[in-house]
Amino acid sequence: MSTGNLEAALGKPTEPSPGPSGVTFQVINVRIVREGHHKYVLYSIVILKANSGLDEDPIVIDRRYSDFERLNQALRKKSPLLMRGIAFPKKKITGNFKSETIAARSRAFEQFLTHIFSTDSLRVLTEFSDFFYGHTLREAYQKLVNGAYAEAIPLFKTSLGVQRKLQGDFHHHVLTTLCALTACAYSLERFENAHLFSESALECLGGCQGRKYTVPLIELSIRLCWQLGKEKVDLENRLKDLRAKGHVVDGAPSLLEVVVSDFMPSSS
Incomplete structure (x- = not known):
């Protein structure tokens, strides 16, 4: 037929x-x-x-x-x-x-x-979201872990589009994918793209639970603003407030390290 x-x-x-x-x-x-x-x-x-x-x-x-x-x-x-x-x-x-x-x-x-x-x-349920983007997201994370950042980015972007449709703009899964995209783009020195992803991730961070991403994301966002000559005072003040509240800021893992640690337990 x-x-x-x-x-x-x-x-x-x-x-x-x-x-x-x-x-x-x-x-x-x-x-x-x-x-x-x-x-x-x-x-x-x-x-x-x-x-x-x-x-x-x-x-x-x-x-x-x-x-x-x-x-x-x-x-x-x-x-x-x-x-x-x-x-x-x-x-x-x-x-x-x-x-x-x-x-x-x-x-x-x-x-x-x-x-x-x-x-x-x-x-x-994980089984439901897995039906829509599970395979693509796992492949993206594996590329990231292997350092194939350029290959990982389109896979993460595909997953992000489905996640936003199914879960909205302020879901933890959306935040983790945005952070992965930020880390990949930064590793490739695609600073403009990384900055756009980080801005979306910061906005998402305000609407969902993602505490372990907070300090690494803000620190990388500050670094990106410095690279691109953008205003970073608000982000620096935000980091100072976190330090004053007892958050570990100095010596905190990088955003890439946090993203990888999220994937590795489920990859075994």
């Missing part, structure tokens, strides 16, 4: 009910992928902020049925009671590539993700 026929089978995307933060999930494209003697259907899901205006930064991810199935099984194992009322399309022995099956699964996947997102206790 051609991609055109698949798109026709899908028809006009439905409008799933937005989650509590105004996020919707829509399957906007499907295609059959052939790998040797095997083939599978790839579903392109767009993550949208549901509001009155146009979402200028939609996020699209590609997933296959097996990816959805792993998420479904993981969540049912973790939270069986909460998942009891959430439907999931069953696996079929035959007919998986029929346009009717693909169209039905597309709608079911939209409802499945939206239902999970609308349930607070499910939305915050």
Whole structure:
């Protein structure tokens, strides 16, 4: 079946009910992928902020049925009671590539993700976020640990876009990714980019819990302001206040060291 026929089978995307933060999930494209003697259907899901205006930064991810199935099984194992009322399309022995099956699964996947997102206790589970950006983020951190900062940056940026959609601008995961981007850009002496990332990270720091990042982030931000000839008095005063309150400032680990330490325990 051609991609055109698949798109026709899908028809006009439905409008799933937005989650509590105004996020919707829509399957906007499907295609059959052939790998040797095997083939599978790839579903392109767009993550949208549901509001009155146009979402200028939609996020699209590609997933296959097996990816959805792993998420479904993981969540049912973790939270069986909460998942009891959430439907999931069953696996079929035959007919998986029929346009009717693909169209039905597309709608079911939209409802499945939206239902999970609308349930607070499910939305915050690692298994749910891992479905969207886990692999990309792990690859980014591995690149960073190996010193491949230029290769890590686009992976972190991709993860950041999804994190902001799903978790908002002031989530701890958003802060850690912004700090990783700051550290990578600084290590490459891309000081303008590092400064932009650090400003976003400082703003995020004010709205979430990230104490271990506070001193290293402010210190690196001061260094960047010095490199770029920007005003840094407010940041220096902020650091003095932290020292006066008993925070360890002198001899504190670098931002890069803190970012790496966050990743290493989970990488073993």
